Amino acid sequence: xxxxxxxxxxxxxxxxxxxxxxxxxxxxxxxxxxxxxxxxxxxxxxxxxxxxxxxxxxxxxxxxxxxxxxxxxxxxxxxxxxxxxxxxxxxxxxxxxxxxxxxxxxxxxxxxxxxxxxxxxxxxxxxxxxxxxxxxxxxxxxxxxxxxxxxxxxxxxxxxxxxxxxxxxxxxxxxxxxxxxxxxxxxxxxxxxxxxxxxxxxxxxxxxxxxxxxxxxxxxxxxxxxxxxxxxxxxxxxxxxxxxxxxxxxxxxxxxxxxxxxxxxxxxxxxxxxxxxxxxxxxxxxxxxxxxxxxxxxxxxxxxxxxxxxxxxxxxxxxxxxxxxxxxxxxxxxxxxxxxxxxxxxxxxxxxxxxxxxxxxxxxxxxxxxxxxxxxxxxxxxxxxxxxxxxxxxxxxxxxxxxxxxxxxxxxxxxxxxxxxxxxxxxx
Numbered sequence: 001x002x003x004x005x006x007x008x009x010x011x012x013x014x015x016x017x018x019x020x021x022x023x024x025x026x027x028x029x030x031x032x033x034x035x036x037x038x039x040x041x042x043x044x045x046x047x048x049x050x051x052x053x054x055x056x057x058x059x060x061x062x063x064x065x066x067x068x069x070x071x072x073x074x075x076x077x078x079x080x081x082x083x084x085x086x087x088x089x090x091x092x093x094x095x096x097x098x099x100x101x102x103x104x105x106x107x108x109x110x111x112x113x114x115x116x117x118x119x120x121x122x123x124x125x126x127x128x129x130x131x132x133x134x135x136x137x138x139x140x141x142x143x144x145x146x147x148x149x150x151x152x153x154x155x156x157x158x159x160x161x162x163x164x165x166x167x168x169x170x171x172x173x174x175x176x177x178x179x180x181x182x183x184x185x186x187x188x189x190x191x192x193x194x195x196x197x198x199x200x201x202x203x204x205x206x207x208x209x210x211x212x213x214x215x216x217x218x219x220x221x222x223x224x225x226x227x228x229x230x231x232x233x234x235x236x237x238x239x240x241x242x243x244x245x246x247x248x249x250x251x252x253x254x255x256x257x258x259x260x261x262x263x264x265x266x267x268x269x270x271x272x273x274x275x276x277x278x279x280x281x282x283x284x285x286x287x288x289x290x291x292x293x294x295x296x297x298x299x300x301x302x303x304x305x306x307x308x309x310x311x312x313x314x315x316x317x318x319x320x321x322x323x324x325x326x327x328x329x330x331x332x333x334x335x336x337x338x339x340x341x342x343x344x345x346x347x348x349x350x351x352x353x354x355x356x357x358x359x360x361x362x363x364x365x366x367x368x369x370x371x372x373x374x375x376x377x378x379x380x381x382x383x384x385x386x387x388x389x390x391x392x393x394x395x396x397x398x399x400x401x402x403x404x405x406x407x408x409x410x411x412x413x414x415x416x417x418x419x420x421x422x423x424x425x426x427x428x
Contacts (some may be wrong), residue, residue, distance in 0.1 A: 002091040016110040024146030030104045034124035040131045044139040044177045045156025048255045051288045055259030058286035062278040068123040068131040075414040112136040140179020155189040158196035159308035174199035183207045191215030219257045224319045237264035243283040249292030251312040290413035303410035307343040328355035332406040336363035349380040360389040362411040393419045
């Protein structure tokens with residue numbers, strides 16, 4: 001039955017009549033408003049949402065709070081989207097939650113609406129202390145924005161993405177994301193992109209919300225070496241406190257700082273108690289798949305899928321090379337057709353640490369032909385060989401176990417993981 005339900009969900013459109021917000025409100029009403037019993041931390045943004053959610057959940061869990069985590073998309077299994085204390089929802093509970101939504105809904109639902117409703121039912125049934133909830137798309141009109149009683153509103157870094165839906169400027173997209181801000185509810189946001197932060201600050205002020213901004217002055221890199229980062233955080237809650245992250249992604253300093261600020265705010269308001277050692281352990285123990293993840297020795301995967309994400313990836317690679325003696329690497333790249341792949345590839349070609357480039361296809365119906373990717377690379381770089389592979393599996397078979405970075409799409413991250421399992425299980 002579980003597989004039939006997953007197949008049924010996969011056949012449902014990402015969109016439906018009316019807005020996600022309207023459908024979300026009606027669905028929660030149909031389900032007798034399970035969200036009313038939950039303390040929800042609502043997270044929107046373009047880049048870093050999942051990582052920020054994971055760090056917040058990790059801090060809460062390490063301090064003894066039963067924590068629900070609702071994120072998207074998933075890499076391998078749909079149950080990744082709904083977790084309690086890091087454990088994915090079981091297939092049995094997934095079935096039960098699906099049927100609860102199906103039996104109570106009074107309208108057409110989109111794919112994401114089902115999962116949102118299922119998560120709210122599951123977390124309410126299991127009486128979690130907190131829910132860390134990531135938006136699906138945008139903010140103002142997203143189904144998750146039907147939750148009108150969050151304890152904190154969080155907005156991560158904003159960049160140009162989904163412009164046909166959210167708007168074609170940073171300010172327009174920031175306005176959509178800032179739509180999750182509720183009157184009187186504290187806001188924690190990224191200040192890295194000033195134009196976005198200005199929009200968020202104004203919305204927070206208009207709604208009478210305290211607004212805590214995490215920007216370049218909030219955190220400082222101490223060292224970035226193979227496998228971990230040490231950094232300092234300094235703001236109204238932390239005074240040059242040092243934390244270690246088990247990643248080489250520079251951008252995770254910002255995401256971790258946002259999470260630390262969110263939890264410190266909750267502590268300052270008397271909503272939670274934090275132990276300093278537990279917080280430090282949470283920072284180091286938290287892993288978010290596909291974000292500059294050291295998947296195997298000499299194999300990093302990063303799900304960067306827009307120009308800003310790719311720039312952050314390149315910055316992390318450059319920093320890693322500055323602090324470690326490493327040979328030049330192979331770059332494995334794929335991207336889906338609706339992304340700004342020319343800009344992404346141009347940024348990648350500015351990195352001088354790749355000795356060769358493997359390109360392939362990923363993303364199912366959204367795939368971009370590998371030949372187009374190859375031609376785009378060759379238009380921007382002349383002295384690095386580019387090789388085409390018909391599948392991720394073929395590319396991974398060619399991998400010589402020397403240093404390799406894979407990036408361009410979260411689909412690619414999942415494909416690499418599955419291909420690697422096949423390679424390791426093949427003893428021929």
